[in-house]
Amino acid sequence: MPLLPRSSSENEPYRAALRHAIRSSKALLEFVGVKSPLLRPEVLQQPDFPVLVPRGFASRMKYGDPGDPLLRQVLAMPAELVDAPGFIKDPLAETQTGTDVNPAPALIKKYHGRALLITTSGCAINCRYCFRRHFPYAEHRDQKHTQALAAISADSSISEIILSGGDPLLLDDQALATLIEKFEAIPHLKRLRIHSRIPVVLPERITPQLLSLLKKTTLKTALVIHANHPNELDNQTARVLNDLKQASALLLNQSVLLRGINDSASVLISLAEKLYDQSVQPYYLHMPDRVAGTSHFHVNDEEAKIIYGKMQAHLPGYLLPRLVREIPGENSKHLLDIQLKDE
Numbered sequence: 441m442p443l444l445p446r447s448s449s450e451n452e453p454y455r456a457a458l459r460h461a462i463r464s465s466k467a468l469l470e471f472v473g474v475k476s477p478l479l480r481p482e483v484l485q486q487p488d489f490p491v492l493v494p495r496g497f498a499s500r501m502k503y504g505d506p507g508d509p510l511l512r513q514v515l516a517m518p519a520e521l522v523d524a525p526g527f528i529k530d531p532l533a534e535t536q537t538g539t540d541v542n543p544a545p546a547l548i549k550k551y552h553g554r555a556l557l558i559t560t561s562g563c564a565i566n567c568r569y570c571f572r573r574h575f576p577y578a579e580h581r582d583q584k585h586t587q588a589l590a591a592i593s594a595d596s597s598i599s600e601i602i603l604s605g606g607d608p609l610l611l612d613d614q615a616l617a618t619l620i621e622k623f624e625a626i627p628h629l630k631r632l633r634i635h636s637r638i639p640v641v642l643p644e645r646i647t648p649q650l651l652s653l654l655k656k657t658t659l660k661t662a663l664v665i666h667a668n669h670p671n672e673l674d675n676q677t678a679r680v681l682n683d684l685k686q687a688s689a690l691l692l693n694q695s696v697l698l699r700g701i702n703d704s705a706s707v708l709i710s711l712a713e714k715l716y717d718q719s720v721q722p723y724y725l726h727m728p729d730r731v732a733g734t735s736h737f738h739v740n741d742e743e744a745k746i747i748y749g750k751m752q753a754h755l756p757g758y759l760l761p762r763l764v765r766e767i768p769g770e771n772s773k774h775l776l777d778i779q780l781k782d783e
């Protein structure tokens with residue numbers, strides 16, 4: 441039985457919200473009332489990774505504050521042009537097709553039992569620290585995922601499929617339903633995980649149809665959202681996260697540790713508590729990957745461990761995310777070794 445009645449989603453309110461998203465640094469600075477002489481006009485437009493911010497997200501920024509932690513995540517800055525040693529386009533070595541890690545276009549299988557499918561190249565927001573700014577999506581195009589589905593079917597060690605992107609919730613409900621029906625037909629797939637920043641940045645996208653799709657699938661579902669700062673969460677995210685909680689087995693959050701945004705124990709502690717208020721459990725705190733154009737966001741290991749030690753001393757274990765980095769070739773995310781010193 442189809443998971444959804446066939447219908448059109450062209451008129452969904454979230455599409456209008458996406459069409460009206462802010463698409464330049466100039467418009468963004470006007471929207472938040474920031475006049476900054478530090479921003480050079482030539483970097484305000486970055487054609488290869490343009491500014492993209494839904495107005496709902498921008499309205500959670502503090503008016504007139506050039507240091508606002510939400511603004512800093514999405515505003516193109518001159519620092520992106522700095523060529524820093526060791527910061528490269530593909531630090532995770534994920535982009536060659538036809539390798540063990542990449543058994544089919546758009547499919548990445550690094551870890552036991554789990555395969556990650558790149559479903560879309562787009563996101564509802566462009567985060568300046570993201571590795572995605574250089575990802576060669578054109579080489580991973582396979583809209584029906586024919587080869588990826590064949591590779592998943594052929595590998596019975598895979599029990600979990602992870603939808604990633606870009607942002608997989610940019611697929612419309614129909615496309616998601618079609619894909620999930622195909623997963624359900626693969627006997628060894630037990631779990632569906634969706635990695636998406638959309639519940640935070642474009643909550644309008646969480647439609648009743650999407651919720652019903654998540655409820656109906658026979659796969660166990662988990663949704664991993666992405667928030668870096670407590671100010672990203674408001675009444676609207678609380679509402680959709682509560683709806684998602686009713687519809688899926690598990691709601692988790694991943695954050696990236698970012699200089700000038702959340703490199704403080706008190707910010708991350710309040711993020712963990714606010715996430716829990718909104719039905720979400722902290723999962724990962726990622727050390728940023730060394731991606732070209734993002735060195736100004738970098739936090740070093742020593743600083744990270746001090747921040748993490750304070751979080752550990754304040755939070756119950758179930759609200760403490762794992763502090764990790766990704767190291768190409770390792771068989772899981774790498775846990776940073778935290779030695780708590782006696783104070």
Ligand SMILES: *Cc1c(COP(=O)(O)O)cnc(C)c1O
Nearest residue numbers: 548549550551554555556602773
């Ligand atoms: C992070 C990641 C996963 C999921 O890892 P978990 O530790 O299970 O969350 C799976 N595949 C790839 C390629 C990843 O980068």
Ligand code: SF4
Nearest residue numbers: 563566567570572637
């Ligand atoms: S993949 Fe995630 S972090 Fe990267 S731009 Fe998209 S929403 Fe932001």
